[in-house]
Amino acid sequence: MKTILVIEDTPTMRTNIAEILQLAPYEVVLAANGKEGIERARKTRPDLILCDIRMPDLDGYGVLHILRKDPDLATVPFIFLTAMAETVDFRAGMNLGADDYLTKPFDDVTLLGAVELRLKKGLDRPTNFVADSDRLTALRQAILSENNARHSLCDQYPTTQYNRKHQLYTAGSWPTALYFISWGKVKLVKADTGGNEFITRLLGHGDLVGYQALLSEAPYTDRAELLDDSLVCTIPVADIKALLDHQPAVANQFNRMLASEVANLQERLLKGAYQSVRKRVAEALLLVERTFYSRSDAHRSEGRLPDDQPYNHSVPLSLSRENWSDLVGASTETVIRILGDLRAEGLIEINGSQITLLDINKLAGLKR
Template sequence: MPTILVIEDNLTVRDNLVEILRLAGYDVIVASDGKQGIMMADTLHPDLIICDLSLPIFDGYVVLQILSKNESCCRIPFILLTARAERSDVRMGMNLGADDYITKPFDPSELLSSIECQLKKVESHRHPRLNGMKNIISEIDVHDSNTEDPLKELVRDRNIKIFKNKQIIYQEGNYPSCLYYIVKGKIKTFVVDEDGKDLITELCSEGDFLGYAALLERTRYVDTAEAIGEVELAIIPIEDFEEVLLNDSAMRQRIFKLLTQNIDEKEVQLLKIAYDSLRKKTADALLTVYRKYNITDYRNVGLKFSRGNLAALAGVPKESLARTLAAFRDERLIELRSGIIYIREMDRISQLSK
């Protein structure tokens, strides 16, 4: 029978879970805190993990983060169990790669149904979760130097739509109807936290595809996309995208590999928002803008990025960002001229972001 690891610090809840799971025929192992749970997962390799969100030492988010980076544990189905049912909590867990999110008090039948569903997914491999797709695709070598890039085929001769600065391209909660390709300009994707603050999840620029995650998962958008300045987008109808995926396996694999290459970046960005210090977040936001927009001469080319967008990218209040930038200026790490940021000490900024 499958083995399930239960990571739960509350003795009553833990005993209740163990009883339910054993009556259902599962083998159960238990851990009382996050650190112990990580060690047991790495050593015993259970078939599924049920983890409480509020744990001593390491909480459920940190457990999930660490295990998702562990080659031997990253494909183990992970169910978060918590009394916190706020939308932002659910979104955070799912963005980090959780397979399901069950709130307390839980219905035993709901829990068992979720477990059965996740174990069937692992067994069949018919519907791998998006966060694990990179591991599957990396095992497939479908490169053919004689074949034209399938993404160029998708983009060729498409209708071009122009978006003005701050114009919404797609909205969180809506279903996708097309795939977007950025011909010109910059786009940010963001979520709004419980305090109404924007948190940037991704920066996109010329040559990037946009909105593909919802298409691949057949779900609603989990964030909102907004133009930064004027943007030109090629519009690829969902029918054309799906036709390529269905009718050409080699092309499908290449598209999956190319379109999921930035999944790690988005996961890392969300983790930085949650756990990094203010100075680290600010330094990392500066480097993200620098790297994304391919600034080669950083001493003489400034970062023309609004303070509001920079704060949203760092996941900090605008006032806190301003104070940190002022401190960086006083330390001669950056220079501020006419509102434009110039990085003066790239090595030290890079060290702060680690």
């Protein structure tokens, strides 16, 4: 007889599910919260797990995250139970490695059908990740390659178009995926307890987003928000972990990327501590130009330049005043005043929210 673990904090719901499963018949093990569910899973080694999402202390995402790291339970079919039918919940759960969703309320036929299907598929589930599968091979090659060779990822993983200001993840949430920016712009933002924000990094065309928390196996400490309408490829965390476990070269590449990011952030912090706000504004202008506009291949892929036209530095930069302020680490009023000074000196041109750099060498050489 198959054993099913039901993790549900609502007593009535927990009892109803158990009665239906026992009539099927299945052996049913019950847990009233996430922590108890993990203990019962490790003790009973169930054939399938049904788990509520919204639970106190440890929610369903946390349960799945912990169980997927346990070699003895990583391949057990896992079905989320939720009263929330929002797309973001479905995507987050599936990216984390869930096998299916049941949206409350559901009837006995729906419940038993989902259980039977997942138990059947579970028989064919490999006990270990297949590190040399076509999908993982493509992912490995993309991670180890240069940015302009990574777009093959979008042939292997789902790509979604998001609107400006969409948040890929927020501070405090657990990593469920690695994100590849096929097209668009992203800012990483940290906020203090007073709500003051600072943009720690800008990412765009060809960049991978969200690997810091994934590597540390800890919640995100920042927020990833889109600056433009963007195309984003979503790579499940299970595939990344498979490569990290079986491919040392991939782990080394992520470590190099992380070390480079830390070094760049330390340099920005040092400059922020000792440079004038005027110099920091100039540095922010150059940073945006380097990140989003300095590669001719990126311009052409976005339709900015024809193939036979060489790159020049007259492409307008576009950020809101608030984003310029968060990037510089100064008040919006101060940043606007300094931008006006730079325009008066003939170093930049301002047209609404667009800024054109007229003399990059002088901006880079500002001493005060």
